[in-house]
Amino acid sequence: MLRPRLIPCLLVHNGGLVKTVNFGAPKYVGDPINAVRIYNEKEVDELVVLDIDATVNSAEPDYQMISHLASECRMPLCYGGGVRTVAQIEKIISLGVEKVAVSSAAVENPTLIAEAAARVGRQSVVVVIDVKKTGLLRRYEVVTHNGTRKTGFNPVEFAERMAELGAGEIVVNSVDRDGEMKGYDLELVEQIRQAVHLPLTVLGGAGSLGDAKELFNRYGVVGAAAGSLFVFKGKYRAVLINYPNRAEKEGVFSK
Numbered sequence: 001m002l003r004p005r006l007i008p009c010l011l012v013h014n015g016g017l018v019k020t021v022n023f024g025a026p027k028y029v030g031d032p033i034n035a036v037r038i039y040n041e042k043e044v045d046e047l048v049v050l051d052i053d054a055t056v057n058s059a060e061p062d063y064q065m066i067s068h069l070a071s072e073c074r075m076p077l078c079y080g081g082g083v084r085t086v087a088q089i090e091k092i093i094s095l096g097v098e099k100v101a102v103s104s105a106a107v108e109n110p111t112l113i114a115e116a117a118a119r120v121g122r123q124s125v126v127v128v129i130d131v132k133k134t135g136l137l138r139r140y141e142v143v144t145h146n147g148t149r150k151t152g153f154n155p156v157e158f159a160e161r162m163a164e165l166g167a168g169e170i171v172v173n174s175v176d177r178d179g180e181m182k183g184y185d186l187e188l189v190e191q192i193r194q195a196v197h198l199p200l201t202v203l204g205g206a207g208s209l210g211d212a213k214e215l216f217n218r219y220g221v222v223g224a225a226a227g228s229l230f231v232f233k234g235k236y237r238a239v240l241i242n243y244p245n246r247a248e249k250e251g252v253f254s255k
Contacts, residue, residue: 002199004216004253005045007225008243009203010035012051012065012081019227021179023130023147026052029231029239032065033072040074042243047077048101048171048201048225050128054082055104056145061088063095070096078126084109089116093124101171103128104144107151107158110165117166125169126201127162131155131188132175140188147175155188156195169199171225177205181228184211186218193219201225209244213252 010032011018017035018026032049039047049069054061061082070077079092080101089100100120105112106127116125134141134150142153151158159170172192174185184205193200201223202215212224233240244252 002221004221005201005223006212006244006249006252007046007048007201007223008035008039008044008230009048009050009225009227010231011227012049013053015065017231018052019179019231020052023175023178030241033068035231035241036069036072038241039243040072043246044075044243046223047073047075048203049077049079049081050101051079051081052146056148061092063091066092066097067095080126080128084112086112086115086119089120089125093120099124099126099169101126101128103130104149106162106167107142107144107153110161113162113165113167117168122166122168125167126171127159127167127169128171128173129155129159129162129192130173130175131185140191143175156191159192159196163196163198167198169201170196171201171203171223174204179228180205181207181232183207184215184224186214189215189219193222199223203227209248209252216253217255 013026016028017030017032019029020026076098078099079097083102084105092100130143131140132143140155142151142155142158177185189202203225206226206229215224
C-alpha cells in the first residue's frame with residue numbers, strides 16, 4: 001500500500017558524500033556508509049543514493065560501493081548513477097537494491113525503460129527527471145549530465161512518455177531549487193502530477209519539514225525527498241545527519 005514518504009537523498013562524488021547547490025559546488029559532508037548507518041538508527045522511510053560522477057565520466061556504476069550500501073541499508077534503497085543497460089539494472093537489483101534510478105539513459109534510449117520493466121518489474125524502475133528553467137522565456141526543460149546538457153524535452157511530456165513505457169515511479173528534481181532550501185517548486189510538481197498518476201517523488205528545495213507537509217497536504221501520497229534538510233542543521237548549515245522522530249513525522253503526515 002502506498003503511503004507518504006520522507007526520503008533523504010545522498011549524493012556521492014569522488015567516493016564521498018556531498019551536497020550541491022544548483023547541481024554545482026559540491027561540499028563534502030561525510031562518508032556515505034556512515035550516513036546510512038545513522039539513517040538506519042533513525043528508521044527512515046526510504047533512501048536514495050545518486051552517484052553524480054558516473055554518467056558525466058561515462059563510468060560503470062560502482063558495484064562495490066552499491067553492494068556495501070545495500071548490505072548496510074535496513075530501509076528500501078534506490079540507487080542511480082551511470083545506469084545505461086538492462087544488464088546493469090539487473091546486477092544492481094541482485095546486490096540487494098530495491099529500485100534503480102535512470103536519468104540520462106532514459107533520454108538517450110527510452111526503450112530501456114520498457115525493457116527494464118519487463119525484466120525486473122516496473123516497481124523497480126525509477127526515472128529521475130532533472131528539470132531546469134531555460135531560455136528567455138524560462139520554460140521548464142529536461143536536462144542531463146548534472147544539469148549541463150539541454151535535451152529540448154518538456155518535462156510533462158517526457159514524464160507521460162516514461163509512464164507509457166513502463167516506469168514504476170517518477171522523481172522530479174528541480175535544478176533551480178537544488179540546495180537552496182527555499183521550498184519545492186510546486187508549480188512544476190502540479191504540472192507533473194496532473195499528467196501522470198504513477199508514484200511521484202519530489203526533490204530539490206526542501207528547507208524545512210513544513211515544506212514536506214505542504215507537499216503532502218497538496219498531493220497526498222507522494223515522496224518528499226531532500227538532501228540539505230537531512231544533512232545540515234541551523235542557519236549556518238552545520239553538517240549533522242538528521243531525520244525526524246516518529247512523532248515529528250506523524251505531524252508532517254497529518255492534515
